[in-house]
Amino acid sequence: MSAIESVLQERRVFPPPAAMTASASVPGMDAYLALVAEAERDYEGFWARLARETLTWKTPFTKVLDESNAPFYTWFEDGELNASYNSLDRHVEAGNGERVAVIFEADDGAVTPVTYSDLLGRVCRFANALKKRGIKKGDRVVIYMPMSIEGIVAMQACARIGATHSVVFGGFSSKSLNERLVDVGATALVTSDEQMRGGKALPLKSIADEALAMGGCEAVKSVIVYRRTGGKVAWDEGRDLWMHEVVANEPDTCVPEWVGAEHPLFILYTSGSTGKPKGVQHSTGGFLLWAAQTMKWTFDWKPTDIFWCTADIGWITGHSYITYGPLAMGGTQVVFEGVPTYPNAGRFWDMIARHKVNVFYTAPTAIRSLIKAAEADAKVHPKSYDLSSLRILGTVGEPINPEAWVWYHENVGGARCPIVDTWWQTETGGHMITPLPGATPLVPGSCTLPLPGITAAIVDETGQDVPNGQGGILVVKRPWPSMIRTIWGDPERFKKSYYPEELGGKLYLAGDGSVRDKETGYFTIMGRIDDVLNVSGHRLGTMEIESALVANPLVAEAAVVGRPDDTTGEAVVAFVVLKRARPQGDEAVKLANELRAWVGKEIGPIAKPKDIRFGENLPKTRSGKIMRRLLRSLAKGEAITQDVSTLENPAILEQLGESA
Numbered sequence: 110m111s112a113i114e115s116v117l118q119e120r121r122v123f124p125p126p127a128a129m130t131a132s133a134s135v136p137g138m139d140a141y142l143a144l145v146a147e148a149e150r151d152y153e154g155f156w157a158r159l160a161r162e163t164l165t166w167k168t169p170f171t172k173v174l175d176e177s178n179a180p181f182y183t184w185f186e187d188g189e190l191n192a193s194y195n196s197l198d199r200h201v202e203a204g205n206g207e208r209v210a211v212i213f214e215a216d217d218g219a220v221t222p223v224t225y226s227d228l229l230g231r232v233c234r235f236a237n238a239l240k241k242r243g244i245k246k247g248d249r250v251v252i253y254m255p256m257s258i259e260g261i262v263a264m265q266a267c268a269r270i271g272a273t274h275s276v277v278f279g280g281f282s283s284k285s286l287n288e289r290l291v292d293v294g295a296t297a298l299v300t301s302d303e304q305m306r307g308g309k310a311l312p313l314k315s316i317a318d319e320a321l322a323m324g325g326c327e328a329v330k331s332v333i334v335y336r337r338t339g340g341k342v343a344w345d346e347g348r349d350l351w352m353h354e355v356v357a358n359e360p361d362t363c364v365p366e367w368v369g370a371e372h373p374l375f376i377l378y379t380s381g382s383t384g385k386p387k388g389v390q391h392s393t394g395g396f397l398l399w400a401a402q403t404m405k406w407t408f409d410w411k412p413t414d415i416f417w418c419t420a421d422i423g424w425i426t427g428h429s430y431i432t433y434g435p436l437a438m439g440g441t442q443v444v445f446e447g448v449p450t451y452p453n454a455g456r457f458w459d460m461i462a463r464h465k466v467n468v469f470y471t472a473p474t475a476i477r478s479l480i481k482a483a484e485a486d487a488k489v490h491p492k493s494y495d496l497s498s499l500r501i502l503g504t505v506g507e508p509i510n511p512e513a514w515v516w517y518h519e520n521v522g523g524a525r526c527p528i529v530d531t532w533w534q535t536e537t538g539g540h541m542i543t544p545l546p547g548a549t550p551l552v553p554g555s556c557t558l559p560l561p562g563i564t565a566a567i568v569d570e571t572g573q574d575v576p577n578g579q580g581g582i583l584v585v586k587r588p589w590p591s592m593i594r595t596i597w598g599d600p601e602r603f604k605k606s607y608y609p610e611e612l613g614g615k616l617y618l619a620g621d622g623s624v625r626d627k628e629t630g631y632f633t634i635m636g637r638i639d640d641v642l643n644v645s646g647h648r649l650g651t652m653e654i655e656s657a658l659v660a661n662p663l664v665a666e667a668a669v670v671g672r673p674d675d676t677t678g679e680a681v682v683a684f685v686v687l688k689r690a691r692p693q694g695d696e697a698v699k700l701a702n703e704l705r706a707w708v709g710k711e712i713g714p715i716a717k718p719k720d721i722r723f724g725e726n727l728p729k730t731r732s733g734k735i736m737r738r739l740l741r742s743l744a745k746g747e748a749i750t751q752d753v754s755t756l757e758n759p760a761i762l763e764q765l766g767e768s769a
C-alpha cells in the first residue's frame with residue numbers, strides 16, 4: 110500500500126487529552142491560533158518577544174530581522190550571548206546546579222547521572238584545555254565521537270569559547286571524515302579511542318588517523334582523544350592528546366566568550382541532490398532560541414520532566430534536542446550510547462520504565478523494527494514494561510505510516526499520549542510543522558500544522574500557491590530565526606539550493622513534496638522531490654553513492670535510486686555496469702558484496718546499497734540521459750509502462766530486473 114493510500118484509510122482523529130490541555134504551554138487550539146495571529150500581526154515583535162523571554166542575553170538586541178541582503182537573512186544581529194552560558198551557567202546561577210542534566214546510559218547498561226554543576230565544570234575544564242591548544246573564537250573543531258557525556262562536553266566547550274563545531278556522525282568512513290575536515294578547515298579534532306554499540310567496539314581513533322593521513326587537513330594541529338574503552342590506538346606524539354590528561358589540571362571555571370547572535374555556532378554536513386555534502390551553517394541566537402522554544406511548545410517541557418531523544422549527536426536532531434534544547438531549558442534528559450536492539454529489542458521500553466521517561470522522541474524506522482521484534486517475542490513487547498510515566502511521544506526524520514503510528518500510540522503510549530510527528534530538516538534548525546500536544550487534534554500520518562511564526566505553504570513549480578487537496582512543493586514564505594545561514598564556503602550554492610529563481614527567489618525550498626487536507630489544512634509530507642534518499646531517517650544523495658561506486662576500478666557506470674522499504678522507509682538500489690562482462694550467479698553475488706563493502710568504506714555503512722543489479726548498459730534516452738523513472742519502476746519490480754521504444758538494447762531491462 111502506498112503512503113497516500115494508507116493515509117486515506119486512516120481518518121480517525123485523536124483529540125488532545127483534556128488534562129494535558131489544562132496544563133500545556135499552548136493550552137488548546139485557541140491558544141495556538143492566538144500565537145499564529147500574534148506572529149501575523151507583528152512578525153518581528155513576535156520573534157523579539159520569544160527571544161527575550163527564552164534566552165539570556167549579555168547585550169540585548171535592538172534589531173530583529175534584517176532582510177537587506179536576502180536570502181542571507183540575519184536575526185537579533187547586534188545582540189550578544191553565549192550558547193553554553195544559556196545551557197549551563199544560568200541554571201546554576203538560578204540555584205538549580207544540583208538538578209540532573211544528563212542521565213547517561215552506556216551500551217552495557219551502566220548509568221551515570223551528571224548534574225548541571227558537574228556538567229558546567231567539565232565544559233569549563235575542556236574549554237580551558239582547548240584554549241591552551243590555541244583554539245579560539247571562529248576556529249572550526251571537528252567532533253567525531255560516540256554518544257557520550259564527553260561528546261556533549263566537547264560541543265558545549267566549543268560554544269563556550271566561540272569555536273564553531275562540526276560534528277561528524279561516528280558511522281561515517283575515514284573518507285567522509287576527511288572530506289569534512291578539509292571542507293570546514295578544521296584546526297582540531299576531538300574523537301575517542303573506540304565506540305561501543307551493541308556490545309561491539311568500533312575503532313574511531315584509527316578511522317580518524319586514516320582520515321588525517323589522506324591529506325588536505327594539515328591545519329589540524331591537535332587530536333584530542335576521549336578514552337572510552339581503553340582499546341589499543343596508534344599515537345602521534347605532539348599531535349595526539351588524551352582528553353582526561355588535558356583537562357586534569359584545568360580550573361572548572363571559564364569565562365564564556367560573548368558572541369554576536371549571528372556567530373556560527375556550528376556547521377553540520379548533510380546530503381543534497383548534487384555534488385558533495387553541504388556544510389549547513391547555523392547561528393548562535395536564532396538557532397538556540399528555536400531549540401529551546403520548541404522544547405516548550407512541541408514537547409510541552411516541564412521542569413520535572415525526564416526527556417529522552419534517541420538521536421545521535423552526529424545528526425541535527427541530536428544538536429537541537431540533546432546538546433542544546435533540553436539544556437537551554439534546564440531540563441533532565443536521558444542520553445543513550447547504544448542501539449535499540451541490544452541486549453534485546455526491549456531496550457527502549459526497559460529504559461523508559463527504569464528512568465521513568467515522560468517524553469520520548471524517536472524515528473519511525475526504530476518503531477517499525479521494534480514492532481516486528483515485539484510481534485515475534487512477547488518479552489520485548491512494550492506491553493511487558495511499565496510505561497506509565499510517558500506523557501508525550503514524538504517522531505522525526507521520515508514519514509510515519511499510519512499503521513506504525515497507531516501501534517506506537519496504543520502499545521507505547523497506552524492510547525493516552527499524544528504523538529508529535531515533527532517535520533523539519535538540518536537546514537531548519539528545529540521543528541517546523543508539528544502538532545502541539547495540548548492543542549492539536551491528531552491524524553495519524555500527518556504532521557498537522559506549522560508552529561506559530563512558521564509560514565509553511567505549498568506551491569507549484571512557478572511558486573504559486575496551490576489549493577488544499579492538491580499536492581505540490583513545500584516552501585516557507587518568510588525567514589525564521591533558526592534557519593540555515595549559508596552553506597559553508599559556498600554562498601552561491603546556498604542561494605541556488607534554497608532560494609531558486611524558478612520559484613521567484615523569495616521562497617525557502619524545503620525539497621519535500623506535500624499536500625494539505627481539504628478540510629483541516631493539515632500537512633502530509635510525501636517525501637523528497639529531489640535526488641535525496643531517506644534511509645532509516647538518514648539523508649543520502651543518490652549522486653554521492655553513484656560517485657562512490659564509479660570510483661571503484663571495476664565500475665564503468667552506476668545509477669542509484671530509492672525503493673520503498675517496510676522497515677527503513679527507503680532502501681538504496683544501485684544499477685551497475687562493469688568494465689568487464691556482466692557477472693552472473695555466484696560471481697554477481699560476490700561482486701555485489703564487494704561493491705557494498707566499497708561504498709561502506711567510501712561513505713559509511715548507512716549508504717551501502719541493499720540491492721545491486723548488474724547490466725550491460727543503463728537505460729538512456731537518445732540524448733544520453735539515464736531514465737531514472739524507469740529505474741525506479743525496475744527497483745520496485747513494477748511492470749514497465751513507460752515508453753521504451755528509444756532504448757537501444759531493450760534486453761537490458763530484463764537484466765536490470767534481476768537482483769545480484
Ligand code: WTA
Pocket residue numbers: 379424425426504505506507508509530531532533534535536556619620621634636637643646647648
Ligand atoms: C524528512 C531531520 C516526514 C524530510 C530532522 C526532510 C520527514 C528530511 C519528517 C530532513 C516528518 C523529516 N515526516 N518526513 N516528520 N521529518 N522528514 O535533514 O524528507 O536529516 O526533508 O533532518 O527528512 O532530514 P534531516
